[in-house]
Amino acid sequence: MPVSMTGFGRAETTEDNWSHVWEIRSVNSRFLDLKWRLPNSLRGYESRWEKIVRKYGSRGRVDLSLNLEVFSTELLGISLNQLQAKAMVDQLKDMAAADGVEFTPDYNRLFNISGLWRDASSEPDPDMAKSISAGLEKALANWKESRKDEGEDLQRDLEERFTLLKEYTEQVKVKVPEILETKREALIERVKGNMETLGAEYIEDRMVQEVSILTDKLDVSEEITRLDAHLERIFEVLRGNKDAGKRLDFLLQETFREINTCGNKCQDSEVSRVVVEFKAELEKCREQVQNIE
Template sequence: MILSMTGYGRATAGNKKFVVDVEIKSINSRYLELFLKLPQLLQNKEYELRELIKNRIKRGKLSVVILLKKNGQAEDEIALDEHKLKNYLSLLKQVKKAAKISDKIKLEHILYSRDIFTSTVEEISEEEFKVVTNALNSAIDNLLEMKKKEGKELEKDLKKRIKLIEKKLDEIESLSQGSVNEHFVKYQEKVKLLLEDKAQSILDERMQMELAILAERADITEECVRLRSHLKFFLEAVDKEQEPGRKLNFLCQEMNRETNTISSKTLSVNITHNTVFIKEEIERIREQIQNIE
């Protein structure tokens, strides 16, 4: 089954006191890369959240944003502790009096003390953390659903291109029938042209054997068989592999290798044109594969 690496998922979960919003964005990456943006309250839970994601997503660059709200306020919203503020102002007045400072107390003096500011949510219980994991799992479910839909479209495109390659390979195999004999005749004609009148006396049995061996090297039967085998394995991987991305990329390399060999061995212009078409399709397939998990 093919899954796209690009996708988006979002979910919200909560209870009477607690609400969590989760947003996940995924794009292409060779490996799994996680970037988590968490509220202060969940910093000590980052490892558990990462492991949960890793168990469900194998490849891609994921950006995960989690927001917490309790009693209608965001977790990281700053609140003023008025009791601490009064104590701090009293302390400043005492300092002024003891130091005999006549300057007025300004807002900037008050802001120097971080103790007067508190977070509206100070701790999270196991029950509340379960709300977080439920929201995260739901967001991952939505992400996977989108990845599956895109994966189906990718699968259709890949199979269509493999069929086009198979059709061109059929043409190449048809054109290559008797190609060894054709190459042998062409080599003979070239030798005769080079030697002119001396051709009949020099083209002895040894020369004929050398030309035959040279013509035999232009045979592309083995390359066609291997290319067809790679195409078969490619389709099987698309249908049966759970995580086919890396295997499909390897098969693309092998398909391209066989196609290049066919192109370099043949003397047929039509076969060469067909190999160019095949290489173009392989490159398009390779580009598509970069988006597969």
Template structure:
């Protein structure tokens, strides 16, 4: 099981080129790819999208590629722009009666200190970018697998809590039925007096109540969904949507259990199960 959250970074130096790639992934229902590329690689975006799509199932993925040439200056300086700016400052200083002189550090924030950019993609650029992206994806996947392992452990712990609560509910139901029969009998005696009620009618009423409040099928289905959820955690393929389906079905069965609850203790256990399901639902959104 993989998480959709992760980060991978890789660098490559070859033939005088230095390329780095960063891939950051967040949870999303579908695969959403966004790129930040040097201008001369814009034309390769569609090819890179096709390259990455089969390697990423789901997630909001941001891809950032940097390219540097080892034998080219990192920054360019335009003296004519600096001179034009200083001339403009002199005019503005005189016109608005400003004080002070420009300093060198003030110039560092201005746009003529721009990074060199290649005019066109060098030969073999696509292959180099794909190579560094492959390394970054491997790092991303390692991070996602590790996060997925931690999520799976948390899921198993919460499933165990849910299973224990369901087992307790199952054990308590027969006692609650008998308690209901006794309460009903006592209430009728209070209203009609001892010996003035129909015991057969009371038993019929108890049987009808037992039929209406029977949760055997719900518990059987809930246990089945819990088992299916647990089994999916060890499947070596994307299971996020499958886990979401199991949680939806578990929630439906638990809601029915709550509506049929005969005692406050069962209702409290149902609430505890719902709390764990909600926590699982939040975490499953991060699963690929």
């Protein structure tokens, strides 16, 4: 079952001292490209969380955002250096007393002195970090389910399109013997006419041999055989479970090469029409395959 690279996942967790919401969005990309939006205090967790993400996906541009709210002042890790603040106020009081000036501390200005504040939030609480990691796993599971659902839709659509490609291949296959016979007869008549014009001797065996060489150049039986094989393999990969996107992309390139050769060699208006339809449908398949992991 193919998995789409396009998906969305979300997980919300609320506990006594914190709440957090993970949101994951992804679109197609050749490689796995992770973009994190995290609080600064959790930047150090990116590498370990990336390992978790890789268990759920191998390709795509993935945006992961975390919204964290902490309800406990202790967990926020911000504290005022009260000893230093008191020492500063005492110094100012002594200075004012020495000058005989009345002094009233302005705590608003005092609190604006950044050096009095300590931020110990660079290392988050271990239990909170564990909860956030568990939330990420839930969001990733939800994200993967959405990609599976999208993958099922892609599979149904692609199977219909690949079935149509097989029908086009059969149309070309049926037409080829008729084309070869028509071309062979036309070549014989043309050569006969040229020989009569030149007054040359007509040798049937030699004629048949030369015409066979020319018609062999128009024969697309090998290309049709390879087309059938590619389409069978495409169905196998599409119904498989791993790395379908890259393999399907390669097989579609090979399929395009074979049908293009058929169109060039056959030199028939009806086959050319079928080849044009085939290529148009194949291009739609390639667009869809770009979304498969």
